[in-house]
Amino acid sequence: MISIDIEKKLKAYQGQQVLKISGEFATCSITKIYGPSGAGKTTFLKVIAGFVQPEKGNITVEGLTWLDTASKISLPPQKRMAGFVFQDYALFPNMTVLQHLQYATKDAAWIQRLLAIGKLETLATHKPEYLSGGQQQRLAILRALATKPKFLLMDEPFSALDPEMKVELINELKLIFNELGTTVFIVSHNPQELEGLAEHEMNIH
Amino acid sequence: MDLNPIWLTLKLAGITTVLLLAISLPVAWWLSKGRSIFKVITEAIITMPLVLPPSVLGFYLLLAFSPQHGMGKWLQQTFDVQFVFSFKGLVLASVIYSMPFMLGPIKSALQQLPVSLSQASYSLGKTKWQTFMHVLLPNIKPSLLTAIVLTFAHTLGEFGVVLMIGGNIPNVTRVASIAVYDSVEQMDYSTANAYSLILFGITFILVISVFVFNKYRLKSPLE
Numbered sequence: 001m002i003s004i005d006i007e008k009k010l011k012a013y014q015g016q017q018v019l020k021i022s023g024e025f026a027t028c029s030i031t032k033i034y035g036p037s038g039a040g041k042t043t044f045l046k047v048i049a050g051f052v053q054p055e056k057g058n059i060t061v062e063g064l065t066w067l068d069t070a071s072k073i074s075l076p077p078q079k080r081m082a083g084f085v086f087q088d089y090a091l092f093p094n095m096t097v098l099q100h101l102q103y104a105t106k107d108a109a110w111i112q113r114l115l116a117i118g119k120l121e122t123l124a125t126h127k128p129e130y131l132s133g134g135q136q137q138r139l140a141i142l143r144a145l146a147t148k149p150k151f152l153l154m155d156e157p158f159s160a161l162d163p164e165m166k167v168e169l170i171n172e173l174k175l176i177f178n179e180l181g182t183t184v185f186i187v188s189h190n191p192q193e194l195e196g197l198a199e200h201e202m203n204i205h
Numbered sequence: 206m207d208l209n210p211i212w213l214t215l216k217l218a219g220i221t222t223v224l225l226l227a228i229s230l231p232v233a234w235w236l237s238k239g240r241s242i243f244k245v246i247t248e249a250i251i252t253m254p255l256v257l258p259p260s261v262l263g264f265y266l267l268l269a270f271s272p273q274h275g276m277g278k279w280l281q282q283t284f285d286v287q288f289v290f291s292f293k294g295l296v297l298a299s300v301i302y303s304m305p306f307m308l309g310p311i312k313s314a315l316q317q318l319p320v321s322l323s324q325a326s327y328s329l330g331k332t333k334w335q336t337f338m339h340v341l342l343p344n345i346k347p348s349l350l351t352a353i354v355l356t357f358a359h360t361l362g363e364f365g366v367v368l369m370i371g372g373n374i375p376n377v378t379r380v381a382s383i384a385v386y387d388s389v390e391q392m393d394y395s396t397a398n399a400y401s402l403i404l405f406g407i408t409f410i411l412v413i414s415v416f417v418f419n420k421y422r423l424k425s426p427l428e
Contacts, residue, residue: 051324077327084328090321094343103339104329147329 001027002151002183006047006057006067010040019043019054021204027062027150030177030184032198034191039204041187042087045153048185049084050077061151083149083182085157089140091128097139098124104146114142117172119165133160138169145176152177154186158193170197206399209376210384214404217292217380218360221299225307225356228300233308234337237315252309254302263369266298270370290372295380298366306355314348315341347419354415358408 005022019040025031033041046052048059050066053074059067066075092100097120101111115121118138128136137160144152158166174197177184188194191201232251236244254262270277270288280286288294318341326336342349364382371378373387381400388397 046324049324049328051327077324078330078332081330082328084325086321086325088319088321090319090325092322092325092340092344094340103326103331143325144328 001025001060001062003058003060004048006044006054006059008040008043008047008052008054008057010038010043012038019204021202023202025183025200027183028177028181029200030186030198031200031202032191032194033185033187033202033204034189035204037189041204042155044204045084045155045185045187048080048151049082049153050075050080080151081147081149083144083147083152085140085144085152085154087155087159089128089136091136091139091143093128096125096127097131100139100143101146104143105148110148111146114145117169117176118142134162134165137161138165141169141173145180148180148182150180150182152182152184154184156187156189158188166193170194173197206396207375207384210379210381210400211403213292213376213379214361214381215407217295217299218357220296221303221360222307222353222357224296224300225304226353229304229307229311229352230342233311233315234341236308236312252305255305259302259363259365260369262302263298263366266294266301266366266370270294270297289370290374290378292371292377294370295367295378298370299360299363302363302366303356303359306359307352310348310352310355311345314345318344350418351415354411358411361404361408 002025003023004025006020008019010017010019017040021044033044035041043052047054047057048066054067054069056069057067058065058069061080065071065073066080067073092103095103097115098111101114105111112121115124118141120135120138120142123131123135128139131139137157141154141157144154158169161169176182184198186194186198232247236248267289269275270280272278272281272287272289277287277289280288286293288297322340322344323336326340327333331339362382363380364386367378367380368383368386371380371383373379373383379387381404385397385400385404388394388400
């Protein structure tokens with residue numbers, strides 16, 4: 001079980017607003033998160049990953065406290081090891097596709113499987129600047145999966161994929177999430193694209 | 206022509222560049238992360254040599270490290286180290302004087318990298334050190350090269366600071382820029398010209414190599 005109860009001030013054009021989110025989520029579940037721009041969807045994911053500190057809150061993941069502002073507990077991102085797919089991909093310009101995955105894991109068989117899922121085997125020696133937007137986005141997803149995370153946070157992960165590739169990848173991801181027992185939060189502007197993948201939903205407004 | 210001033214200059218520039226690289230990488234990384242009044246003051250102090258007359262900096266260093274009083278006296282009595290009129294003093298002065306040339310480009314480059322690069326590395330369980338070595342540093346290579354060459358070239362051309370703290374002692378503190386001045390004072394224009402030409406040539410090759418290298422790297426998505 002994952003329990004989240006946070007309060008985080010957001011800077012907005014009209015002044016400050018407070019992002020308040022509270023809820024319990026079953027492990028191995030997939031939740032889609034949607035809402036208007038600027039509502040704090042990305043900030044919510046970054047709070048969970050440990051990149052951003054909220055003013056108040058608790059996050060407990062399978063009995064382990066990741067965050068408790070009252071007791072001044074906040075595990076660093078390295079200890080939380082939540083997989084993260086960034087909206088801007090955040091690929092490392094100095095690394096090839098293969099090096100991205102090797103940086104994350106030493107498991108060669110797993111790397112080969114990920115490359116096959118992302119259809120990037122033939123591009124293994126390419127750096128991000130020589131990949132298309134869709135290929136970069138797939139690499140970002142594969143890198144986040146490379147550590148076999150128990151918690152995966154995805155920020156608009158399918159926005160650059162063509163419909164065919166999206167359906168194929170989503171089917172593969174479903175299998176992997178199931179196999180790894182991964183709990184997944186997916187932020188999307190287009191909740192319909194996640195039909196059949198996410199069983200739960202959360203509206204942030 | 207005595208080539209010792211040239212070797213001494215190259216030795217000074219090499220040691221200064223290596224020391225400044227070691228000092229500037231962690232300092233630039235620290236300065237590039239967020240703002241605080243302490244960081245602003247630190248950066249202002251480091252930037253001061255860019256605008257201060259070199260003789261002013263040299264004068265204060267001379268006072269600070271004079272073996273007659275203060276810190277200089279303490280250093281001499283405790284560690285038997287004398288900075289004034291010694292090669293060590295030249296290195297110290299050059300490190301302070303050239304620091305903005307090393308620190309500036311590295312700090313700017315680190316600031317321009319998207320914060321999500323570090324975050325992505327942390328989410329893979331990598332430490333700050335691993336992230337710095339494998340993600341940040343390789344992605345600021347052009348700026349790193351610029352900083353190294355600028356620092357080396359700037360140290361080659363130092364005159365005021367070096368003269369104030371080191372004087373003009375042959376084989377110890379008589380670097381090429383001082384040898385040029387000395388030769389002109391003695392009306393020995395041909396020697397002055399020879400030293401100047403060597404300095405000009407070295408600096409030109411260094412600067413042009415940076416331009417050539419960075420031109421080939423312009424396709425990088427970060428530039």
